[in-house]
Amino acid sequence: MPKKINFDWSSLDRKQLINFFYNIYPEVTEKEISITQFHKLISKHVKMKLPVIIRKKWEKRSDINMVYVGGTYYRDLDKAHQKCIEIEIFYKFGETTLLLSKQGFRRICCLIADTILHEIIHMRQYRRRKFKILPDYASTAEKTSQRQEQEYLGHSDEIDAYSFNIACDLMSKFRNNQKQVINYLNKKRFQRRDWNNWKSYLLAFDKNHNHPIIKRLKQKIVKYLPNTILGKPYKSKDWINH
Numbered sequence: 010m011p012k013k014i015n016f017d018w019s020s021l022d023r024k025q026l027i028n029f030f031y032n033i034y035p036e037v038t039e040k041e042i043s044i045t046q047f048h049k050l051i052s053k054h055v056k057m058k059l060p061v062i063i064r065k066k067w068e069k070r071s072d073i074n075m076v077y078v079g080g081t082y083y084r085d086l087d088k089a090h091q092k093c094i095e096i097e098i099f100y101k102f103g104e105t106t107l108l109l110s111k112q113g114f115r116r117i118c119c120l121i122a123d124t125i126l127h128e129i130i131h132m133r134q135y136r137r138r139k140f141k142i143l144p145d146y147a148s149t150a151e152k153t154s155q156r157q158e159q160e161y162l163g164h165s166d167e168i169d170a171y172s173f174n175i176a177c178d179l180m181s182k183f184r185n186n187q188k189q190v191i192n193y194l195n196k197k198r199f200q201r202r203d204w205n206n207w208k209s210y211l212l213a214f215d216k217n218h219n220h221p222i223i224k225r226l227k228q229k230i231v232k233y234l235p236n237t238i239l240g241k242p243y244k245s246k247d248w249i250n251h
Contacts, residue, residue: 014060014090015090016059017246018132018249019241019246021125021241023122023123023240026121026125027118029054029058030051030055030117030118030122031114033050033054034111034115036050037050037051038110038113038114039110042107042109043105043106043107044100044105044107048063055096061092061096062094062095063095063096064095064097065098066079066097067102068100068101069101069103074108076100077120078096078099078120080097080125080128081095081097082094082135084135084140087135087140094132123174123177123178126177126241126242127170127171127173128170129242130169130242132249133242133243136249137247143164145160145164146160146163146164146165146222147160155213159214159222162209162214162222163214163222168222171206172226172232173242174206175207175226176190176231176236176237178205178206178207179207179230180234180237181237185237185238187234190230190231190234193207194207194230197218207226207230210222210226211223
């Protein structure tokens, strides 16, 4: 029988996580390294601090020397006190090596930290409601692809988790200036290179700032802004530990 996991997730904060992951930058940056070796190093380092599952995945649409990060929370594993957070690291299909700058690797560290905090929010959501599943958001979009994206992004759990991620990203972008963050959220146009989860939501919902999902998301982001200073979604340990 697998050993039960007992870990204080509430002790983690965004800055601490990013800095911990970044500690191995001398081993993985400013030189060509095989994807196999990189994945082995980053997986071992993450697991030194966190009881998580690490998966290597391939993505045809990825750019060369770019690494993307995804995550999944498994409520059934959590209910059984097993490892329940999975971190998926995506590499470009067909490539065998990476050449990362320090800045590029720090971006990866931020993605891993944000993914972990995103899944911790899901963990808290399910634990506080005794692992029950909430109904999905029902999109009325005509195109199947947009309807599927809206139903995912419009779910209450995802609005909550992405709100914190977006709040952290924007507070970092604007150096903790909440007024500038709010002004940015009210912008109608963006530069092409200005890509983030907030813009992804707007595109999914036709750039309609009056859409109920966008309005809920914006309210949640603003509510989370003070928490980003602490780097934690919640100030209390309630529900985060069994």
